[in-house]
Amino acid sequence: MSSQSAASDDPFRKLALAIGFLTVAVTAFLAHESPAAGYELSIYTMTPDQVWVGLLVAMSIALAVAFVPGRRSADGNDTTNGNDGGEPSCGLFTSRLLALGLGGLAMTVFAALPIIRGYRFFGHHDALTHLGWARAIAEGTIVPFDLYYPGIHTVTVLVNAVLGTSLEHSLMLTVFLSLVVFWVFVPLCIGTVVSDRRAVVIATFSSFLLLPITTISMFMTAHAMSQAVLFSALLFYLFVKYLRADRTLASISAVGIALAVTSIATVVYHPQLAAHLIVVFLGISFVQFLARRIAATGRMASQTPMYGQSLFLVALFLVWTSNHGFFGGIIDHFLGSAVEFILAGSNTAGDSVAMQGASLGAIGGSLVEIFLKLFLPQLVFSILAGGLILVAVFVRGSDWLARIRPETLYFGVALVGLVPLFGIYFLAPDSTMYFRVFGLMMVFVTLLGALAIYGLCSRFSGASRWRQSRFVPSGQPLLAVGFALLLLLSLAAVFSSPYTYTPTAHVSDQDVQGYETTFDDRDAEIELAGLRNGPNRFDDAVNGNAERMRVHRDVPESTLGRNLTEEFEEDRYLVLTQYDYDREVIAYGELRYSDAQFSAVENERGVSRIHSTDEFERYYVDTEMGDT
Structure with a gap:
């Protein structure tokens, strides 16, 4: 191919990228100009179709420019690549790097849709309580150290x-920032392990x-x-940098200090995550200790040991939790549940899964369906990660495997160490905390899966024939x-929606205003009643309670609309919202309330x-009138 043909390929890529960036800008504008008029059961169906088309176009362009080869120049090289080391031929801002930026902007618009579309707040249950605690800190009624994870x-x-910005939008921005941390430091982590920008391309789309x-x-x-687990991508990036730091320069490195500071932030974000990471770091330290005894001249033995950092994290955790007995109670509860299962043979975990399956069946779903919707991308990457770990353990004679073997084994040890924790949580009754461990495991699976894809590409092509092969990025x-398929499958389920038999966690203006009015003008001696703990959570959010509110009652499914006056011993305010109705009737298919x-x-x-708007109704339940 002539050099003229090769040169003519670059303007087409630039034009495609320009169209992509313009599409993202127009998409964000269209989303902003279509604010939510009321509660939205599904952010997917209520967001204008043009927004989704724009995001699909932008991400398609990003994927095409990042992975599809350009035309060959006269010397046979891909015009979009640089030298064999993966360095760009035209400086930092190559088309492939711009494609990553375009993909990142498309993901930014996607993740920030609740903010862009003017949601008053996004998040029910724990999110409302967290909003209340943020309000309490802002108003000075509590200090951050009063909380377990401030x-x-x-x-x-x-x-x-x-x-x-408002506290509601500030908290939503904080959630978004944790996503940005994950998107940035997963590729940087892989880039540190492999030192090849082609691997960074794969890791970016994996993130x-x-x-x-x-x-x-x-x-x-x-x-x-959730935010702590996403934030841990920064910790693992510094961990990899720390392993490869030159220990001959100084006994205390800047990377080591940064890792220690990040460990402090991790404990503050959530001590439970720190407890899980202690298991990970101690396991890695043990592997390093064995490596120094068995293969003192090996690559793993030459890396910086994690002994000091592991002990530092343990000390941080013990100091922090010594002031909060809450976590001691959690440990006792879950260990006790595991012991009960072993000794008494209780099967609360199996019963819980069976009940969930029965509930899904009652509304037309199944466990297999929900598994495929929620976990198919995770399954694909888990298979890739498992394959890479096995290859790293049993295959010898590969220079590429030798370079990544230490980190692969470390991440594999992390996964193995987290499996018992997953099991302990799983055996506890009425708990879904094992999915917290699963979330942390998926960080390692993301890293290992990206390495596996890069390794497969390298294996099929050979390093010297990378650009000539069809099996490479x-x-x-x-x-x-x-x-593209994995992104569609994964991103279709990251927001709650009827697609996964759950409602979107949108909190509308009318909901907030209705509860604010209720708490302002209600008789202080009369408590509230509602569905699925809603009044308690909104009490936290509106009033900024230092301790979680628990005095408001739930309405049993057998009572709503039938014998409310007989359910309560004292008068109550009953609150029903559009969110309650859409959740129970549409998302849950009238499973509990019709x-x-x-x-x-x-x-x-x-x-x-006594109080009614389009989306919020408050009733007065007079128990004496019901008796008469």
């Missing part, structure tokens, strides 16, 4: 003070899959453990298609509607 709340208050987010104990909403359209029950409330004797 990380996201302190950052929220800082964002609120610096940007002047876009957001494998740790499962909507089961790991969320895109304010949830301290720069010459494999099939790889772009594979990532449309007829909601309609019957206003006609029940002793129940009077």
Whole structure:
């Protein structure tokens, strides 16, 4: 091919990238100009179709430019690549790096849709309590160290003070920042291990899959453990840098100090994550100790040991938790549940799974269906990660494997060490905390899966024939298609929606205003009642309670619209919202509460509607009138 033909290929890539960036800008504008008018059951279906088309176009362009080869120059080289070391031929801003930036911007618009579309807040349950704690810190009624994990709340208050945004949007921005940390440091971590920008391309799109987010104990909403797990990508990047630091320069390195400081931040973000990381770091330290005894001249033995950093993390955890007995109680509970299972043969975990399966079956779903919707991308990457670990353990004679073997084994040890923790949580009754461990495991799976894909490409092509092969990032359209399919499958489930039999965690203006009015003008001696702990959580969010509110009652499914006055011993305010209705009737398919029950409330004797908007209704339940 002539050099003229090769040169003519570059303008087409530049034009495609320009179209991609323009598409992202237009998409963000369209999303902003289509704000939510009320509660939205699904952010996917209520966001305009043009927004999704724009994001699909932008991500498709990013994948095409990043993975599909350009035309060959006269010397046979791909015009979009540089030398064999992966360095760009035209400086830093090559088309491939711009493609990563385009993909990152598309993911930014996707993840920030609740902010861009003007949601008052995004997140129910724990997220509302976290909002209340952030409010309490901002108002000075509590200090950060009163909380078990004040990380996201302190950052929220800082964002609120610096940007002047509302506390609700400041907390949503804090959640978004944790995603950015994950997207940035997963590729940097892989780039440190492999030192090849082609691996960074793969790792970047792997991070876009957001494998740790499962909507089961790991969320895109304010949830301290979710943000802490995403934040851990920074910790693992520094961990890899620390392993490869030159120990001859100084006894204390800048990377070591940065790793220690990040460990402090991890404990503050969530001590439970720190406890899981202690298992990981101690396991890695043990492997390093064995390596120094068995293969003193090997690559692993030459790396910086993690002994000091591991002990530092243990000390941090013990100091922090000594002031909070809460975590001691958690440890006792879960260990006790595991012992009970072993000694007494209780099967609470199996019973819980069976109940969930029965509930899904009642509304037309199944465990297999929900597994495929939530975990298929995780399964694919887990297979890749497992294969890489086995190859690293048993295969010898490969220079490439020798270079990545230490980190592969470290990440593999981390996964093995976390399996018992997963099992202990799984055996506890009424707990989904094992998905928190699963989320952390998916960080390692993301890293290992990206390495495995890069290794497969290298294996099929050979290092010297990288650009000529069709099995590599720069010459494999099939790889772009594979990532496109995985992105569609994964991102379709990271926001809760009826697609996964759950409602989107949108909190509308009318919900907040309705609860604010209720707490302002209610009789202080009369408590609230609602569905699925809603009033307690909104009490936390609106009033900034130092301790979680627990006095408001749930309405049993057999009572709503039938005999409310007989359910309560004292008068109550009953709160029902559009969110309650859409969740129970549409998302949950009337599993517990039916449309007829909601309609019957206003006609029940002793129940009077005293506050009503399009999406918020408050009733007064007069127990004495019901008795008469």
